[in-house]
Each structure stands twice: as structure tokens, then as C-alpha cells.
Amino acid sequence: MRIGLIGATGWIGGALGTRLLTSGIVSPYSLVAMNRSGDPGPYAPYAIGWVGDPLELAAQVDVVIVAVRPETWPGLRLQAPGKLLISLMAGVGSGELARSGARIVRAMPNAAVETGRSYSPFWAGAGVTMADRGVVHRILGAIGTFDELPEERQIDMITAVSGSGAAYPSLMMVAMVDVMKRHGIPDGIAWHAAEAAVCGGAALLAGQPQQAQNFLAAYRDYGGTTAAGLDAAARGGFSTALETALEAAAERARTMTMAGSGAV
Numbered sequence: 001m002r003i004g005l006i007g008a009t010g011w012i013g014g015a016l017g018t019r020l021l022t023s024g025i026v027s028p029y030s031l032v033a034m035n036r037s038g039d040p041g042p043y044a045p046y047a048i049g050w051v052g053d054p055l056e057l058a059a060q061v062d063v064v065i066v067a068v069r070p071e072t073w074p075g076l077r078l079q080a081p082g083k084l085l086i087s088l089m090a091g092v093g094s095g096e097l098a099r100s101g102a103r104i105v106r107a108m109p110n111a112a113v114e115t116g117r118s119y120s121p122f123w124a125g126a127g128v129t130m131a132d133r134g135v136v137h138r139i140l141g142a143i144g145t146f147d148e149l150p151e152e153r154q155i156d157m158i159t160a161v162s163g164s165g166a167a168y169p170s171l172m173m174v175a176m177v178d179v180m181k182r183h184g185i186p187d188g189i190a191w192h193a194a195e196a197a198v199c200g201g202a203a204l205l206a207g208q209p210q211q212a213q214n215f216l217a218a219y220r221d222y223g224g225t226t227a228a229g230l231d232a233a234a235r236g237g238f239s240t241a242l243e244t245a246l247e248a249a250a251e252r253a254r255t256m257t258m259a260g261s262g263a264v
């Protein structure tokens with residue numbers, strides 16, 4: 001299998017391309033890369049192929065991965081009839097991508113690509129075969145875990161959730177530290193306590209996320225200090241605030257291409 005990677009040296013493309021090589025999913029001979037600057041970036045140690053034109057890239061490979069920013073996509077004028085195209089771009093829909101003539105898969109990795117711990121759900125368009133899905137699994141498996149989404153539009157909400165990385169844990173930590181400081185707790189101790197709550201609590205859920213429901217039920221049954229806090233959080237609109245945040249982020253993903261920003 002020969003893979004072409006457009007946007008090969010960006011944050012996402014650079015991490016994906018090097019992990020494809022180091023995991024042996026593609027040999028240097030079978031990887032064809034393209035970027036804007038011509039800088040080989042993390043591929044300097046590898047004898048991979050380089051091209052300066054998307055049409056040339058598509059002609060040389062079986063699978064084209066697009067990891068440029070959304071606003072760069074229209075100018076590429078990619079034509080890849082009969083090829084499998086895996087887009088990692090937020091906000092560029094399958095209608096736009098299908099103009100390339102390729103079979104379309106959209107995937108949404110997150111910043112943990114760098115450490116091989118991305119969660120990268122994907123959606124497959126019409127004509128994508130079981131063999132194609134096997135290819136997608138191997139490629140996304142190089143950067144972490146994945147699931148197949150039933151509907152394309154769900155990618156926007158997934159972008160809002162798993163695409164947000166450390167944003168909401170950070171928000172919670174800063175808010176907790178602010179409260180503790182108002183109670184005169186020294187700065188360093190406040191950060192340690194917030195770390196215990198956010199990181200220590202999250203560690204208990206790692207690998208068994210659905211336990212969250214059981215933890216909440218157990219805290220409420222116990223009826224102690226945490227139950228009092230959870231009740232107050234519900235009355236204060238904690239879930240509503242989170243829903244508002246996720247809906248706003250998903251809406252931003254929907255309009256991202258028009259706004260001209262590729263930032264997740």
C-alpha cells in the first residue's frame with residue numbers, strides 16, 4: 001500500500017506520518033509527502049518520496065491523507081479518482097471532498113496524536129469498502145484508538161468533545177484553584193489539591209469511562225459532602241453550562257471553513 005500525505009509536516013500530519021513509519025505500517029519507499037515549504041521536518045532521517053503537486057501525489061499512491069488546514073483545501077484542486085481519501089480536516093464536508101472523485105473518509109484526531117494516544121473517530125462515505133475500512137483502521141491505529149461514526153454530521157460534536165483535549169479539565173482546575181484561593185489556601189497547595197481532584201479523579205475512570213455513572217450514584221447514596229456539592233452543581237447549571245459549551249464548539253466546527261480557520 002502506498003500512502004500520500006498532504007500537509008505532511010504540520011502538527012497532525014507530522015505526528016501521523018512519523019508514526020506510520022516507526023510502526024512499520026508504511027515503508028519510507030511507500031510514503032509520498034507534500035507540504036508548502038519543502039522543509040522535510042521530522043522526515044529528515046527517512047528516504048521518503050516528495051512531490052510539489054497534489055495531482056502527482058495522487059497518481060503515485062493508493063491512499064491520500066489530507067492534513068492541511070481547511071482553508072487550504074480549495075486551492076489544492078485535488079483530483080484522485082478511484083483512490084481512498086482520508087481527510088483529517090475539520091469543517092470540510094464530504095460534498096466538497098467528493099469533488100476529488102475519491103472514496104471519502106473523514107476522521108477527527110486530537111492533539112494526543114503526538115503521543116500515539118489520539119482518539120480518532122471516523123465516518124465513511126458511500127462506496128468505501130470493507131477493505132478500505134481495514135486500511136483506515138491500520139492508519140488510525142498508528143496514532144491511537146478509533147470508532148466508526150454512523151453519521152457525518154456527528155463529527156462536529158465529536159470535535160467539540162474529544163477534540164478539546166485538556167480544555168475542560170483545565171477550566172475545572174482553574175475554577176477550583178480560584179475558589180481555594182478565596183479561602184486563603186496557599187497557591188501551591190491549591191494547585192496540588194486541584195490536581196488530586198481532576199487528574200486523580202480522571203485516572204480512576206481511565207479505561208472504564210462508563211463507571212462515571214456508578215461513581216455519581218455511589219456519591220449521592222453516601223449522602224456526604226460530595227453529594228451536597230453535586231446537588232449544588234446541578235442547581236447551579238453545571239450540565240447546562242457544559243451543554244452550551246459543546247453546542248457552541250460544534251457550531252464553530254460547522255462554520256469553520258467559512259470563517260477561514262483550521263484551529264480545533
Ligand SMILES: NC(=O)c1ccc[n+]([C@@H]2O[C@H](COP(=O)([O-])OP(=O)(O)OC[C@H]3O[C@@H](n4cnc5c(N)ncnc54)[C@H](OP(=O)(O)O)[C@@H]3O)[C@@H](O)[C@H]2O)c1
Nearest residue numbers: 007008009010011012035036037067068069070089090109
Ligand atoms: N491540531 C489539532 O489538534 C487538530 C485536531 C483534529 C484535526 N485537525 C485538523 O488537521 C488539519 C491540520 O491541522 P494542523 O494543526 O496539523 O495544521 P498545521 O500545523 O498548520 O499544518 C498544516 C500543514 O499543511 C501544509 N500546507 C500548507 N499549505 C499547503 C499547500 N498549499 N500544499 C500542501 N501542503 C500545505 C503545511 O506545510 P508547511 O509545514 O510546509 O507550512 C503543514 O505541513 C486541519 O485541517 C485541522 O482541522 C487538527
